[in-house]
Amino acid sequence: MGIIGHDTLPFFIYQNKQLTYNPIHFQNFSERAVEVPIAIDFLKRIGKEKRILEVGNVLSNYAPLLSQHPEIGEIDVLDKFEKGPGIMNVDLMDFNEKYDAIVSISTVEHIGQNAYGEHSSGDREAPLKAILKIYNLLHPGGKALITVPFGKLMDMGWLIQFSSEYVALLVDKYGIPREALSMSFLKKLDADTSVTICQQVWIQCEERELENTYFQSPFPFANGIAVIELDKVAETRAVIQGRPEPLHYRPPANIPNYYYTPFYKLFPYDLNGWFVVDQPGLAFYGPFINLPRQVYRFEACIEMKGEGEFTLYIMSDSGKKVLWERRLSKSSVIRDLIYLNHEEKNVEVRLHKHDPTSCTIRIPNMFLSQL
Structure with missing residues (x-):
């Protein structure tokens, strides 16, 4: 399959577990192919008795998958712009209810940028402040799972692609305890040349393997992702505490690929x-x-x-x-x-x-x- 020629499999390996690729084709040519099953696996581990919040209305689009897992509890949804039954239309930064678990899929990278109703705040670190906010909304012992595009640090206008030096600011500048933060990484190896087919190949990888990865190249959307897990280790709130050197943000590629651009x-x-x-x-x-x-x-x-x-x-x-x-x-x-x-x-x-x-x-x- 695809322009590299790997054989397709119905599953991928994440943290030594076999997870099935997301079979629902809504936005599934993007990284949702792996993010959705990873989020569902996280929620299964949380259990039914915990209070759960989703930041960004994503998982409701995959309700048939959630319904296959009765062990997943009820999920409150917070989305600043998207209207729908039960969605709380509140800015994350103004929200103050505490939760046992928080999940956020393909959302925080857009916060403060020109995307989905948001107007650019001019703050390239707004996504990091959103993650800090999520950490502070957790009860002690609470857990969060956040997925973001990862590779070279890029300002795409409508999102920030995270990098190693960018995510390091969560500890060095924004005060999240180092022991509260863990990350896993995946890279896209292949995808069919037709966006209507939605077949992809992803593998878990080391952080360093994504250091030269660009958003939209060679495949559409993220070619690498980070799965950020937060574990609220204490009652104390994390606070902004430093001013590291400014980072260099690469602009979008002028030509990111051949098959998915208007040649x-x-x-x-x-x-x-x-x-x-x-x-x-x-x-x-x-x-x-x-x-x-x-x-x-x-x-x-x-x-x-x-x-x-x-x-x-x-x-x-x-x-x-x-x-x-x-x-x-x-x-x-x-x-x-x-x-x-x-x-x-x-x-x-x-x-x-x-x-x-x-x-x-x-x-x-x-x-x-x-x-």
């Missing part, structure tokens, strides 16, 4: 991403973006079966100006820097075939980002 793809491709190019001319072009004066990192992996002579171009001004080019006749991995001395408009990547032989191609990685 003009002139040949049909299968779920593994392979397409046949059997005539001279363009194989693809796009996505027509504007790039400011900057140094860019360009990466591409072109896999080829059969023979063919190609040139891969980066061009601007609708193909009138060549910014970079590379001749290809076999599978190639490309890593290069693109120096732009002026703003370039209508920038596109083009793959041009020069001969009439037939060959089959796929592109597991195509990436352009500011340094």
Whole structure:
């Protein structure tokens, strides 16, 4: 399956347990494929007698899965914007009821950013303050589970992707006791090229394995996640206590992938991403973006079966100006820097075939980002 070619399995391994991928296709091409079963497993461990809060209305979209587990107790839902039966429309930062357990799926990274009704507060650390708030809402002995995108520290505008140095601020700046915080990590290895199929491959990994992971690359949405667990170790409230050095936030990638961005793809491709190019001319072009004066990192992996002579171009001004080019006749991995001395408009990547032989191609990685 997918553009890397792993075999699909109905389950993944998390903390030495076999969990079934989320089978409900609502937003399931994202990290919800693994976050939802991890959250359900957490709630099963909490038990039915505990008072449970969900921050962000997510799990109600997967009610058929929850109904399979009568050992899970009733869940109160807090969501600032989303309307629905029983949803408390209160800002998390103004909420003060205590709970035995709190779960939050794909939510805190959006707090204080431009997302889902929220307007940007200009505070890139608002997600960390939300986690601090969740910790302080727990009764002593209470537990919380929070999932966030994880890899390189990125400001996507509508979310913050967490990184090792960012999450370290929970202890170093925001005062959560080190012994109260534990984390697990997962990375996405593969996904089908059609967003309607929703098949993915995720594995649990070490934190360091995600240090070069970008949001939206090479697959849509998070390519790595952190599962943050909090254990309220004392009555005392955690409080902000320090001012570490400012962190560097990377912007979104200009081109994060090939299959999930608006390239003009002139040949049909299968779920593994392979397409046949059997005539001279363009194989693809796009996505027509504007790039400011900057140094860019360009990466591409072109896999080829059969023979063919190609040139891969980066061009601007609708193909009138060549910014970079590379001749290809076999599978190639490309890593290069693109120096732009002026703003370039209508920038596109083009793959041009020069001969009439037939060959089959796929592109597991195509990436352009500011340094």
